[in-house]
Amino acid sequence: MIKKLENLKEQNRLTKPLIHCITNPISIHDCANIVLASGARPIMAEHPLEVAEITSTAQVLALNLGNITDARMEAMPIALKTAVQKEIPVLLDLVGTACSTLRKNFAKELLEIHVPSVLKGNMSELLAMIEEESHAVGIDAGEKDSITDENRNRLTKLFQKKADEWNTVFLITGKEDMIVSKYECFFVQNGSPAMANITGTGCMLGMVCASYLASASNAFNAALTSTVEFGIAGELAAKKTMAPGSFQVQLLDSFYQLTEAKRDSLAKIIVY
Numbered sequence: 001m002i003k004k005l006e007n008l009k010e011q012n013r014l015t016k017p018l019i020h021c022i023t024n025p026i027s028i029h030d031c032a033n034i035v036l037a038s039g040a041r042p043i044m045a046e047h048p049l050e051v052a053e054i055t056s057t058a059q060v061l062a063l064n065l066g067n068i069t070d071a072r073m074e075a076m077p078i079a080l081k082t083a084v085q086k087e088i089p090v091l092l093d094l095v096g097t098a099c100s101t102l103r104k105n106f107a108k109e110l111l112e113i114h115v116p117s118v119l120k121g122n123m124s125e126l127l128a129m130i131e132e133e134s135h136a137v138g139i140d141a142g143e144k145d146s147i148t149d150e151n152r153n154r155l156t157k158l159f160q161k162k163a164d165e166w167n168t169v170f171l172i173t174g175k176e177d178m179i180v181s182k183y184e185c186f187f188v189q190n191g192s193p194a195m196a197n198i199t200g201t202g203c204m205l206g207m208v209c210a211s212y213l214a215s216a217s218n219a220f221n222a223a224l225t226s227t228v229e230f231g232i233a234g235e236l237a238a239k240k241t242m243a244p245g246s247f248q249v250q251l252l253d254s255f256y257q258l259t260e261a262k263r264d265s266l267a268k269i270i271v272y
Protein backbone atom coordinates (compact mmCIF):
# COMPACT_ATOMS: atom_id res chain seq x y z
CA MET A 1 0.00 0.00 0.00
CA ILE A 2 2.61 2.52 1.14
CA LYS A 3 4.48 1.55 -2.07
CA LYS A 4 2.07 3.84 -3.91
CA LEU A 5 3.47 6.80 -2.00
CA GLU A 6 6.47 7.84 -4.04
CA ASN A 7 9.23 10.33 -3.22
CA LEU A 8 8.03 12.74 -5.89
CA LYS A 9 9.16 15.99 -4.29
CA GLU A 10 12.75 14.76 -4.28
CA GLN A 11 12.50 13.46 -7.85
CA ASN A 12 11.10 16.81 -8.97
CA ARG A 13 13.86 18.66 -7.16
CA LEU A 14 16.35 16.82 -9.38
CA THR A 15 14.56 17.36 -12.70
CA LYS A 16 12.64 20.61 -12.02
CA PRO A 17 9.76 19.93 -14.44
CA LEU A 18 7.89 22.90 -15.90
CA ILE A 19 4.20 23.00 -14.97
CA HIS A 20 1.97 25.15 -17.17
CA CYS A 21 -0.90 26.39 -15.01
CA ILE A 22 -4.00 28.13 -16.36
CA THR A 23 -5.80 29.07 -13.19
CA ASN A 24 -7.86 31.60 -11.28
CA PRO A 25 -6.40 34.86 -9.88
CA ILE A 26 -7.78 34.24 -6.37
CA SER A 27 -5.18 31.62 -5.51
CA ILE A 28 -2.69 31.97 -8.39
CA HIS A 29 0.15 33.21 -6.18
CA ASP A 30 -0.31 30.37 -3.67
CA CYS A 31 -0.47 27.94 -6.56
CA ALA A 32 2.82 29.14 -8.05
CA ASN A 33 4.51 28.86 -4.67
CA ILE A 34 3.21 25.36 -3.95
CA VAL A 35 4.45 24.21 -7.37
CA LEU A 36 7.90 25.51 -6.37
CA ALA A 37 7.63 23.76 -2.99
CA SER A 38 6.79 20.55 -4.90
CA GLY A 39 10.20 20.76 -6.55
CA ALA A 40 8.80 21.88 -9.91
CA ARG A 41 8.80 25.17 -11.85
CA PRO A 42 5.51 27.02 -12.39
CA ILE A 43 4.50 29.10 -15.38
CA MET A 44 1.16 30.83 -15.13
CA ALA A 45 0.17 31.82 -18.68
CA GLU A 46 -3.28 32.22 -20.14
CA HIS A 47 -3.19 34.43 -23.22
CA PRO A 48 -4.90 32.43 -25.98
CA LEU A 49 -2.20 33.48 -28.45
CA GLU A 50 0.69 32.13 -26.38
CA VAL A 51 -0.59 29.04 -24.57
CA ALA A 52 0.16 26.55 -27.37
CA GLU A 53 3.82 27.62 -27.30
CA ILE A 54 3.98 27.51 -23.50
CA THR A 55 2.26 24.14 -23.13
CA SER A 56 4.55 22.60 -25.71
CA THR A 57 7.57 23.40 -23.51
CA ALA A 58 5.98 22.09 -20.30
CA GLN A 59 6.02 18.62 -18.72
CA VAL A 60 2.47 18.92 -17.27
CA LEU A 61 -0.60 21.07 -17.97
CA ALA A 62 -2.83 22.09 -15.02
CA LEU A 63 -6.24 23.62 -15.79
CA ASN A 64 -8.42 25.15 -13.06
CA LEU A 65 -11.92 26.45 -13.81
CA GLY A 66 -12.15 28.83 -10.82
CA ASN A 67 -13.34 32.38 -11.65
CA ILE A 68 -13.54 31.42 -15.33
CA THR A 69 -13.25 34.18 -17.96
CA ASP A 70 -13.61 34.42 -21.75
CA ALA A 71 -9.82 34.51 -22.12
CA ARG A 72 -9.29 31.31 -20.14
CA MET A 73 -12.22 29.61 -21.89
CA GLU A 74 -10.48 30.36 -25.17
CA ALA A 75 -7.02 29.40 -23.93
CA MET A 76 -7.82 26.08 -22.23
CA PRO A 77 -8.94 24.08 -25.29
CA ILE A 78 -5.86 25.32 -27.20
CA ALA A 79 -3.53 24.29 -24.38
CA LEU A 80 -5.34 20.96 -23.97
CA LYS A 81 -5.01 20.11 -27.68
CA THR A 82 -1.30 20.93 -27.48
CA ALA A 83 -0.91 18.68 -24.43
CA VAL A 84 -2.56 15.83 -26.35
CA GLN A 85 -0.21 16.35 -29.33
CA LYS A 86 2.85 16.46 -27.06
CA GLU A 87 1.56 13.57 -24.91
CA ILE A 88 1.97 15.47 -21.67
CA PRO A 89 -0.28 14.67 -18.69
CA VAL A 90 -3.12 17.02 -17.79
CA LEU A 91 -4.96 17.73 -14.54
CA LEU A 92 -8.34 19.45 -14.65
CA ASP A 93 -9.65 21.07 -11.46
CA LEU A 94 -13.43 21.34 -11.81
CA VAL A 95 -13.90 24.36 -9.52
CA GLY A 96 -17.50 25.58 -9.62
CA THR A 97 -18.96 22.90 -11.90
CA ALA A 98 -21.61 22.14 -9.26
CA CYS A 99 -22.84 25.76 -9.05
CA SER A 100 -22.39 27.00 -12.63
CA THR A 101 -23.97 25.44 -15.71
CA LEU A 102 -21.55 27.43 -17.87
CA ARG A 103 -18.57 25.77 -16.19
CA LYS A 104 -20.09 22.31 -16.22
CA ASN A 105 -20.86 22.54 -19.94
CA PHE A 106 -17.41 23.94 -20.62
CA ALA A 107 -15.81 21.10 -18.63
CA LYS A 108 -17.76 18.59 -20.73
CA GLU A 109 -16.44 20.29 -23.89
CA LEU A 110 -12.89 19.88 -22.57
CA LEU A 111 -13.55 16.19 -21.86
CA GLU A 112 -14.72 15.80 -25.48
CA ILE A 113 -11.27 16.96 -26.60
CA HIS A 114 -9.42 14.73 -24.15
CA VAL A 115 -10.12 13.30 -20.71
CA PRO A 116 -7.26 14.45 -18.46
CA SER A 117 -5.16 11.98 -16.43
CA VAL A 118 -6.63 13.47 -13.24
CA LEU A 119 -10.06 15.01 -12.72
CA LYS A 120 -10.09 16.88 -9.42
CA GLY A 121 -12.68 18.70 -7.38
CA ASN A 122 -14.69 18.56 -4.21
CA MET A 123 -17.39 15.91 -3.86
CA SER A 124 -20.20 18.19 -5.05
CA GLU A 125 -18.25 19.18 -8.18
CA LEU A 126 -17.45 15.59 -9.09
CA LEU A 127 -21.00 14.37 -8.43
CA ALA A 128 -22.30 17.12 -10.74
CA MET A 129 -19.82 16.10 -13.45
CA ILE A 130 -21.00 12.50 -13.43
CA GLU A 131 -24.65 13.70 -13.54
CA GLU A 132 -25.48 12.67 -9.98
CA GLU A 133 -27.42 14.81 -7.51
CA SER A 134 -25.15 17.29 -5.69
CA HIS A 135 -25.63 19.98 -3.07
CA ALA A 136 -22.91 22.57 -3.54
CA VAL A 137 -22.94 25.92 -1.80
CA GLY A 138 -21.15 28.13 -4.33
CA ILE A 139 -17.69 26.67 -4.91
CA ASP A 140 -17.87 24.68 -1.64
CA ALA A 141 -19.10 21.12 -1.29
CA GLY A 142 -22.47 20.66 0.40
CA GLU A 143 -22.62 18.89 3.74
CA LYS A 144 -25.04 16.33 2.23
CA ASP A 145 -22.33 15.26 -0.21
CA SER A 146 -19.81 14.28 2.50
CA ILE A 147 -18.37 10.79 2.59
CA THR A 148 -19.94 8.64 5.32
CA ASP A 149 -19.67 4.95 6.23
CA GLU A 150 -23.16 4.55 4.74
CA ASN A 151 -22.37 6.00 1.29
CA ARG A 152 -18.71 4.89 0.95
CA ASN A 153 -19.58 1.76 -0.99
CA ARG A 154 -22.03 3.50 -3.32
CA LEU A 155 -19.58 6.34 -4.06
CA THR A 156 -16.77 3.87 -4.72
CA LYS A 157 -18.83 1.94 -7.26
CA LEU A 158 -20.13 5.11 -8.90
CA PHE A 159 -16.70 6.67 -9.42
CA GLN A 160 -14.91 3.43 -10.33
CA LYS A 161 -17.40 2.88 -13.13
CA LYS A 162 -16.80 6.42 -14.47
CA ALA A 163 -13.04 6.15 -14.03
CA ASP A 164 -13.18 3.06 -16.22
CA GLU A 165 -15.46 4.69 -18.80
CA TRP A 166 -13.40 7.89 -18.97
CA ASN A 167 -10.00 6.26 -18.38
CA THR A 168 -9.08 8.74 -15.67
CA VAL A 169 -8.24 9.08 -11.98
CA PHE A 170 -10.58 11.07 -9.72
CA LEU A 171 -9.09 13.14 -6.89
CA ILE A 172 -12.09 14.09 -4.76
CA THR A 173 -11.52 16.39 -1.79
CA GLY A 174 -13.34 17.15 1.44
CA LYS A 175 -12.89 16.41 5.12
CA GLU A 176 -11.93 12.99 3.85
CA ASP A 177 -10.43 12.64 0.37
CA MET A 178 -11.06 9.90 -2.16
CA ILE A 179 -8.71 8.76 -4.94
CA VAL A 180 -10.33 6.50 -7.51
CA SER A 181 -9.17 4.64 -10.61
CA LYS A 182 -10.92 1.83 -12.39
CA TYR A 183 -8.89 -0.63 -10.31
CA GLU A 184 -8.56 1.04 -6.91
CA CYS A 185 -10.22 3.32 -4.40
CA PHE A 186 -8.27 4.81 -1.48
CA PHE A 187 -9.62 7.17 1.18
CA VAL A 188 -7.23 9.67 2.76
CA GLN A 189 -8.00 10.89 6.26
CA ASN A 190 -5.18 13.39 6.63
CA GLY A 191 -5.91 17.11 6.77
CA SER A 192 -7.19 19.77 9.16
CA PRO A 193 -10.35 21.88 9.41
CA ALA A 194 -8.00 24.88 9.30
CA MET A 195 -7.54 24.11 5.58
CA ALA A 196 -11.15 25.07 4.90
CA ASN A 197 -10.61 28.45 6.61
CA ILE A 198 -8.35 29.77 3.89
CA THR A 199 -9.29 29.99 0.23
CA GLY A 200 -7.48 28.04 -2.44
CA THR A 201 -6.32 24.94 -0.54
CA GLY A 202 -8.15 22.80 -3.11
CA CYS A 203 -6.48 24.73 -5.94
CA MET A 204 -3.09 24.27 -4.25
CA LEU A 205 -3.58 20.53 -3.85
CA GLY A 206 -4.40 20.37 -7.57
CA MET A 207 -1.09 22.05 -8.34
CA VAL A 208 0.85 19.65 -6.10
CA CYS A 209 -0.79 16.76 -7.91
CA ALA A 210 0.01 18.33 -11.30
CA SER A 211 3.65 18.79 -10.25
CA TYR A 212 3.82 15.17 -9.13
CA LEU A 213 2.38 13.92 -12.42
CA ALA A 214 5.74 14.89 -13.92
CA SER A 215 7.64 12.26 -11.91
CA ALA A 216 5.09 9.66 -10.78
CA SER A 217 4.85 6.11 -12.11
CA ASN A 218 1.17 6.74 -12.79
CA ALA A 219 -1.61 9.27 -12.18
CA PHE A 220 -3.04 7.34 -9.21
CA ASN A 221 0.28 7.52 -7.34
CA ALA A 222 0.57 11.25 -8.08
CA ALA A 223 -2.94 11.87 -6.75
CA LEU A 224 -2.45 9.73 -3.65
CA THR A 225 1.01 11.06 -2.78
CA SER A 226 0.00 14.70 -3.22
CA THR A 227 -3.19 14.31 -1.17
CA VAL A 228 -1.46 12.55 1.72
CA GLU A 229 1.44 15.01 1.81
CA PHE A 230 -0.72 18.12 1.54
CA GLY A 231 -3.09 16.78 4.23
CA ILE A 232 -0.20 16.07 6.60
CA ALA A 233 1.22 19.53 5.89
CA GLY A 234 -2.17 20.92 6.95
CA GLU A 235 -2.07 18.92 10.20
CA LEU A 236 1.46 20.07 11.03
CA ALA A 237 0.64 23.69 10.20
CA ALA A 238 -2.49 23.55 12.38
CA LYS A 239 -0.36 22.39 15.33
CA LYS A 240 1.51 25.69 15.06
CA THR A 241 -1.49 27.98 14.50
CA MET A 242 -5.18 27.96 13.67
CA ALA A 243 -5.24 31.65 12.74
CA PRO A 244 -5.77 31.79 8.95
CA GLY A 245 -3.11 34.34 8.01
CA SER A 246 -0.25 32.55 9.72
CA PHE A 247 -1.74 29.11 8.92
CA GLN A 248 -1.34 29.87 5.23
CA VAL A 249 2.36 30.56 5.71
CA GLN A 250 2.81 27.47 7.91
CA LEU A 251 1.04 25.30 5.34
CA LEU A 252 3.54 26.20 2.63
CA ASP A 253 6.50 25.73 4.98
CA SER A 254 5.23 22.42 6.41
CA PHE A 255 4.66 21.03 2.94
CA TYR A 256 8.09 22.18 1.75
CA GLN A 257 9.81 20.63 4.78
CA LEU A 258 7.86 17.35 4.96
CA THR A 259 10.21 14.38 4.60
CA GLU A 260 9.35 10.99 3.16
CA ALA A 261 9.90 9.29 6.55
CA LYS A 262 7.64 11.70 8.41
CA ARG A 263 5.00 11.39 5.69
CA ASP A 264 5.03 7.58 5.88
CA SER A 265 4.65 7.68 9.67
CA LEU A 266 1.68 10.10 9.56
CA ALA A 267 -0.21 8.85 6.46
CA LYS A 268 -3.82 7.85 7.18
CA ILE A 269 -5.04 5.82 4.22
CA ILE A 270 -7.96 3.40 3.94
CA VAL A 271 -7.70 0.98 1.03
CA TYR A 272 -11.24 0.16 -0.02
Ligand SMILES: Nc1ncnc2c1ncn2[C@@H]1O[C@H](COP(=O)(O)OP(=O)(O)OP(=O)(O)O)[C@@H](O)[C@H]1O
Binds near residue numbers: 191204
Ligand atom coordinates in the same frame (compact mmCIF):
# COMPACT_ATOMS: atom_id res chain seq x y z
N1 LIG B 1 -12.59 19.77 7.62
C1 LIG B 1 -11.48 19.28 7.07
N2 LIG B 1 -10.75 18.35 7.72
C2 LIG B 1 -9.63 17.85 7.17
N3 LIG B 1 -9.14 18.23 5.97
C3 LIG B 1 -9.81 19.15 5.27
C4 LIG B 1 -11.02 19.73 5.78
N4 LIG B 1 -11.47 20.61 4.86
C5 LIG B 1 -10.59 20.59 3.83
N5 LIG B 1 -9.60 19.71 4.07
C6 LIG B 1 -8.48 19.41 3.17
O1 LIG B 1 -8.16 20.57 2.42
C7 LIG B 1 -7.81 20.23 1.07
C8 LIG B 1 -8.69 21.02 0.10
O2 LIG B 1 -9.96 20.46 0.08
P1 LIG B 1 -11.32 21.23 -0.10
O3 LIG B 1 -12.34 20.18 -0.35
O4 LIG B 1 -11.53 22.21 1.00
O5 LIG B 1 -11.03 21.98 -1.47
P2 LIG B 1 -11.86 23.07 -2.23
O6 LIG B 1 -13.27 23.18 -1.72
O7 LIG B 1 -11.69 22.78 -3.68
O8 LIG B 1 -11.01 24.36 -1.83
P3 LIG B 1 -10.84 25.79 -2.55
O9 LIG B 1 -12.05 25.98 -3.44
O10 LIG B 1 -10.75 26.77 -1.44
O11 LIG B 1 -9.59 25.73 -3.35
C9 LIG B 1 -7.97 18.70 0.97
O12 LIG B 1 -6.71 18.08 1.08
C10 LIG B 1 -8.84 18.35 2.15
O13 LIG B 1 -8.59 17.07 2.64
Ligand SMILES: Cc1ncsc1CCO
Binds near residue numbers: 024139199201202203
Ligand atom coordinates in the same frame (compact mmCIF):
# COMPACT_ATOMS: atom_id res chain seq x y z
C1 LIG C 1 -13.07 31.94 -3.90
C2 LIG C 1 -12.93 31.47 -5.30
N1 LIG C 1 -13.86 31.83 -6.24
C3 LIG C 1 -13.60 31.31 -7.43
S1 LIG C 1 -12.17 30.38 -7.48
C4 LIG C 1 -11.90 30.67 -5.82
C5 LIG C 1 -10.68 30.15 -5.14
C6 LIG C 1 -10.84 28.80 -4.58
O1 LIG C 1 -11.29 27.85 -5.46
